[in-house]
Amino acid sequence: MLSLEALRSVDWTFREVRAKEGIHGLHSYPAMMAPPVARTLLEHLSHPHDTVLDPFCGSGTVIAEAMRLHRFAIGLDINPLALLIARVKANPLPMEKLEQAYEHIQEQQRQLGQVEPPQFANIDYWFKPEVQQQLAVLKAAIDTLDDEPLKEFCLVVFSRVVREVSNTRPSEFKLFRLPPEKLRQHCPDAFAVFRERFWECATVMHQWWEETKDVAVRPRLLLHDTRQSLPLEPESVDLVLTSPPYGDARTTVAYGQFSRLSLQWLGLWQEDLDRLSLGGTPRSFPSPPPTLSTVLDAIAQRDAKRAKEVAAFYADLNDCLRNIAAVTKEGGYAVFVVANRKVKGVVLPTDKVIAELLPEFDVVATFVREIPHKRMPLRNSPSNIPGETDTTMLAEHIVILRKVRPTRASPPMVTAGQLRLLERRTCYSPTKRKFIALDSKNR
Numbered sequence: 001m002l003s004l005e006a007l008r009s010v011d012w013t014f015r016e017v018r019a020k021e022g023i024h025g026l027h028s029y030p031a032m033m034a035p036p037v038a039r040t041l042l043e044h045l046s047h048p049h050d051t052v053l054d055p056f057c058g059s060g061t062v063i064a065e066a067m068r069l070h071r072f073a074i075g076l077d078i079n080p081l082a083l084l085i086a087r088v089k090a091n092p093l094p095m096e097k098l099e100q101a102y103e104h105i106q107e108q109q110r111q112l113g114q115v116e117p118p119q120f121a122n123i124d125y126w127f128k129p130e131v132q133q134q135l136a137v138l139k140a141a142i143d144t145l146d147d148e149p150l151k152e153f154c155l156v157v158f159s160r161v162v163r164e165v166s167n168t169r170p171s172e173f174k175l176f177r178l179p180p181e182k183l184r185q186h187c188p189d190a191f192a193v194f195r196e197r198f199w200e201c202a203t204v205m206h207q208w209w210e211e212t213k214d215v216a217v218r219p220r221l222l223l224h225d226t227r228q229s230l231p232l233e234p235e236s237v238d239l240v241l242t243s244p245p246y247g248d249a250r251t252t253v254a255y256g257q258f259s260r261l262s263l264q265w266l267g268l269w270q271e272d273l274d275r276l277s278l279g280g281t282p283r284s285f286p287s288p289p290p291t292l293s294t295v296l297d298a299i300a301q302r303d304a305k306r307a308k309e310v311a312a313f314y315a316d317l318n319d320c321l322r323n324i325a326a327v328t329k330e331g332g333y334a335v336f337v338v339a340n341r342k343v344k345g346v347v348l349p350t351d352k353v354i355a356e357l358l359p360e361f362d363v364v365a366t367f368v369r370e371i372p373h374k375r376m377p378l379r380n381s382p383s384n385i386p387g388e389t390d391t392t393m394l395a396e397h398i399v400i401l402r403k404v405r406p407t408r409a410s411p412p413m414v415t416a417g418q419l420r421l422l423e424r425r426t427c428y429s430p431t432k433r434k435f436i437a438l439d440s441k442n443r
Helices: 004-008 035-045 061-068 080-090 095-112 129-143 148-165 180-185 190-212 255-266 290-302 304-327 350-357
Strands: 051-054 072-077 220-223 237-242 328-338 361-370 395-403 426-429 434-437
Touching: 004 035, 004 361, 035 061, 035 237, 035 328, 035 395, 051 061, 061 072, 061 080, 061 190, 061 237, 072 080, 080 148, 080 220, 080 255, 095 129, 095 148, 095 190, 129 148, 129 190, 129 255, 148 190, 148 255, 290 304, 290 350, 304 328, 304 350, 328 350, 350 361, 350 395
Parallel strands: 051 072, 051 237, 072 220, 237 328
Antiparallel strands: 328 395, 361 395, 426 434
16 A cells, blocks of 8 residues: 555655646635645555545545545534535535526525625725625525535635625735725625636536546544544544644734634634634643754743744644544554744744654654645744744645554643534544444543
8 A cells, every 4th residue: 555665756746736726726725735745645545445534624625635536534623614615525516506506596686685794893894885785695695595515615605705805905814904095996796706706616516526426435524623532433544644734823824814704704703713723822831842842942042932832832733643643543644744834933843743742653754845836925924023024834744654553541731712612522433434422431
């Protein structure tokens, strides 16, 4: 199954491949894993019908590629928008159904008349009044669909429209308002944008349906915080393939800010996702591994507060890794695609830290790839001082590990705030292909 020589001969840059090709272009999302990277790793490290877990699945790149290759995929994420996009990719639809959905929405638009827009903070700052009214009508029309997969497809299209017709700068990850001159000229027609985006997405979806309509096993996707015990049986996963969060929403990849307007219009916004993500809540890491300890000392000499923030991220990541290790089969593989960001000019060697935090695993190989197209900033402002920037992440490390020892028991060190995300009370059994209730001692 594993051919290291074959993997070593791969040009991991995949410079000629478009990152958003096909189903992966259904909806943008920050820092998506390159689809050919996921596909190549799945082909070499798993067999058809193996169980593949992505515990930070985002918008579902690994999930879609596993589905394409007839692997049974399980995806977890704390972002409801990411899960919505991933679920739509996991439920392909033919053009006939999509056409029916569009006609239904058009008919509802004609009948609805005026619809009250939702009330959330700063809606008038981010959306002009006429745009608010059009979006409210579109959302109300979509909500009348009875078919859940069709409705979710339309909501993904709607999410694209929300961001496009908002007053935000179109090329930014974070929420920045258009400058005054451009804002005066910004008069989008949300109905027209929806029509254009719907048929664009429908074409992609129908092609995806043609490709995957014979796939027997569909992915399972759960809103879940990986810092908590995973809703899976121990030693049930053949391959873990994931790209963890980078751990610095303020200056690198702001998943929460990217998603916020869509989530507010979808009625799914509850809490600040950037604060709930890894490293978002202050906490200590009492016994960091040697490599991390050295890095934290170097950062602390420059900025003690930033060193504590970095420690909080790795403490959270350690909880995730403990839970990931527990569900990985002995002899199974875990692959982490990570970029080593900088803090205060100090490189965080996340690839090495992950290996040190997983003593049950041996490092099989580490490959370095340039990042030619990934949607994240190449430079940031580590000090948040205007004009002061540094390079961020220009390369990724593909760390391939194999589990060779039993998982050591180590209860996660979670905070009270993080416990609010523990909502699931069922456990998915890949062997039984169904959800089973957790007994009280496992809760």
